[in-house]
Amino acid sequence: MEPEQQQPSQETSKKAAKKEAAKAEKLRRKQEAAAASAAASGVAGVSIDGPDPLAANYGDIPIKDLQSKEISGRVWTTISSLTDELKNQTVLIRGRAQTIRAVGKKMAFLTVREKGYTVQCVLTVAPDHVSAQMVKYATAISKESFVDIEGAVTVPPEAIKGASQQVEIQVRKIHCVNRAAPVLPINVEDAARSDVEIEKALEAGEQLVRVNQDTRLNYRILDMRTPANQGIFRLECQVLNLFRQFLLNEDFIEIQTPKLIAGSSEGGAAVFKLEYKKQPACLAQSPQLHKQMAICGDFGRVFLVGPVFRAEDSYTHRHLCEFVGLDVEMEIKEHYSEVMDIVDRLFVEMFDKLNERCKKELEAIGKQYPFQPLKYLRNTLRLTFEEGVQMLKDAGVEVDPLGDLNTESERILGKLVLEKYGTEFYILYRYPLAVRPFYTMPCPDNEAYSNSFDVFIRGEEIISGAQRVHVPELLESRAKECGIDVKTISTYIDSFRYGAPLHGGFGVGLERVVMLFCALDNAGSLTLKISSLKGAAFCVIKKLANILA
Incomplete structure (x- = not known):
């Protein structure tokens, strides 16, 4: 963590x-x-x-x-x-x-x-x-x-x-x-300068204005006018278009799910709680439960694009209190590798078309924030969690074989994978069950592990996915183990009592995909921020909350 x-x-x-x-x-x-x-x-x-x-x-x-x-x-x-x-x-x-x-x-x-x-x-x-x-x-x-x-x-x-x-x-x-x-308050030409340009000027004895992160957020309207930010937001638009078009071509249906719900959708404490008509309510941490219910409603394949809320306490370069979630759920016939196949083809096609269609935008971003193009394979590399742990151990990194990977371990593994396989985009699957949400299906051969996967870009996780539990009795026991009040998700669990197909899916954050595709150092570059709340930068256009960085 x-x-x-x-x-x-x-x-x-x-x-x-x-x-x-x-x-x-x-x-x-x-x-x-x-x-x-x-x-x-x-x-x-x-x-x-x-x-x-x-x-x-x-x-x-x-x-x-x-x-x-x-x-x-x-x-x-x-x-x-x-x-x-x-x-x-x-x-x-x-x-x-x-x-x-x-x-x-x-x-x-x-x-x-x-x-x-x-x-x-x-x-x-x-x-x-x-x-x-x-x-x-x-x-x-x-x-x-x-x-x-x-x-x-x-x-x-x-x-x-x-x-x-x-x-x-x-x-x-x-x-x-x-x-x-x-x-x-700030000049656009100052906000558009790269650190490289500023450092070169200093070496030549000239001091240029450096616009820091706080100032950018306080005057976000001006900061958004820079060529790099114009490129970033246009790149986001293309990611959304490519995501939708690919899935529509694969016979998926776009749905919209409630963002105000009765209880936690993921478990844990990272939830915004509020009162609605004298009853407790939460902002949805994920559309997970509702998209699964859509599968139980015989839609077969669904996806959605919408806001996701997390009451994050992590002050990192990548955590947001609200982000745009790109979510997918689908029936599977035999194995959750069918979901990974969709991830593979979706993102390889997306990367190809971003590089093809967004040359001007990528050039503008790279001028202010220099980066190397993402390296990826035509057929995305897949490693088991155990294989990833072994690679880390061989490199002298201590890892709990049944725990989650922390940020530093993920980055080291990303470098090891790049050195060995020549890719910065890969899938790690068969995660320990203890670190996955309650609705994740355990592995058939070893219940210490699960039928789940994460996807990484440049050593950072962008996607979590899995086969879901579709048996109500198992769902109830797993929810209790994860500290979730079963009464708050009774409608969700009941939806599996009337016959449910095998299914799986995944979720990805739009901002994190673009941030890592362009090797940006802060997800705040991808938000619209106007005002502040209790000293933290909060987004009030399109986004409610800030990047806590």
Whole structure:
């Protein structure tokens, strides 16, 4: 099991909260001062140098014009589609002003970003299109503001290093759709830097801003705009799509299960308890019981995608209080290897297609968080738990043969497997029964072991699976042994009294799959975090709780 770190003291939490409040107040004052300065200089589309005949070509769009009154017929071009094929054509783009650089009073460069793609825009004073006041207005737009830019596409003679698109837009019109605060708590370019880049700069005598984890979580909206985070979330989307499509093609049915239940679904203490209409209830630790009941309802093969809640006390890089669970349950004919076959084919196909379809996203992630592509075999390696234990013992690692592997043992075994078999993705099966949930089927030849398996990526567990107990009497005795009140799961146990097929399944955490596929060091990179609760970072969009890291 993971070694648990102590909870921070109440006094420490109060000091941290007070410090954070003071920091926020200081930032607010800076923003107010900068906004007042900008307003006083008359940069918000109002000329202070006299009437400007080109004033219609720039300025802040009034709110009344942004209230969806009518369709103008204008067509916006996406930044990602800007190529040399559009040379000399006039285009209209909308995006964020990522960088703004003035060159004297008659020229300025803006880099505009949309969904991770960037293009360089050039303003040059010209009698018919661009005035000096327009250049001044553009250079005073705050970074991360939304702007509309209209202009002609040109192809520069040399490569553009600071933008993804190798064309420029010669600006004719620029209007601000929505202004960002003049002073940002973190700059996106700072948040996008890799540790390698920062260390190289230090060696050269230059100090770059390093944005730490707490700051990223406190200003997650800005942090999510980095190319790496854009890539991570798009990779998550692809994993979900590939998971669904593969299983649908294998004749699985997608279901949804309750997330508010009467009792624990896994056993143990890692459960969120609450009161519902004066009765005790829990947030579901797993859809396990309900997906098995679906199998008893003759669905044959089911899967689901949904939130899973764990009241984790482990402060590690991989534990989440809420994560996206990808769960599978299926009838088996003879052996739970049939479930492992699905795991094998599903993930090999998923890895293949991620590498094929997500090259841009993987490149963006690797630029900030360098990693080597995952090594995996066409036919996934399978080792028994006993074989894994023997490999560890041969390497001088002491392991309880009937206990679970701790994090360090898993990592060492991962390295040993990579050295011997050339893969970072493998299945370890036939686990000791004592370390598996109550619904796991014991081995027929030795009840100290179970018909179960775990799957590993880069030396860390991502999947737990097994054949399930489908005999109600055995389920009851196993539940009692694991400290579960049988009354709270009586409906589940009763579902096996009316004839149940042999079945098995598995569950995998979406965030952990992507984290390990990209060799990221923290699952927090894959969550949406907005606010805090009792000093711990909690997710309130899509996710309720934080990574405790």
